[in-house]
Amino acid sequence: MKIAVACDHGGYDYKEIVKDLLLEMGHEVKDFGCPSTQSVDYTDFAAPCAKAVASKEYDRGIVICGTGIGVSITANKVKGIRCALCSDPVSAQLTRLHNDSNMLAMGARIIGVEMMKEIVRVWVETPFSEDERHIRRIKKISELENE
Numbered sequence: 001m002k003i004a005v006a007c008d009h010g011g012y013d014y015k016e017i018v019k020d021l022l023l024e025m026g027h028e029v030k031d032f033g034c035p036s037t038q039s040v041d042y043t044d045f046a047a048p049c050a051k052a053v054a055s056k057e058y059d060r061g062i063v064i065c066g067t068g069i070g071v072s073i074t075a076n077k078v079k080g081i082r083c084a085l086c087s088d089p090v091s092a093q094l095t096r097l098h099n100d101s102n103m104l105a106m107g108a109r110i111i112g113v114e115m116m117k118e119i120v121r122v123w124v125e126t127p128f129s130e131d132e133r134h135i136r137r138i139k140k141i142s143e144l145e146n147e
Helices: 009-024 043-054 069-076 089-099 113-125 132-145
Strands: 002-007 028-031 060-065 083-085 103-107
Touching (some): 002 009, 009 060, 069 083, 069 103
């Protein structure tokens, strides 16, 4: 799978760990930045990452900032993105099963490294259930983008 990653300064260290984990899992990874722990605006990195996922250049994306909130809001402004902010593996699993989320957001100041790794593993490995009711609901979300 091709996975895009991005962060702000608050998520830099976690992004580097996520990249290594994804590579160990056998995935192709594209780093959209940021390049260090120097203060930056999360929108400058989360938006290009989300656009790359929305364009289908990448299968999924993972964005990280201090809380995960800013990057998730930014990603969800891009048409076609369903970014879920997750702080536990159960939410990560359910957002893939029920919502077919194509982006994952996490907060580096909210969860520990081992929890983050487990969330990533579960989110990446969980397929969409393709149940008719979930497909119907996702279509309704997509329709909202066209209003």
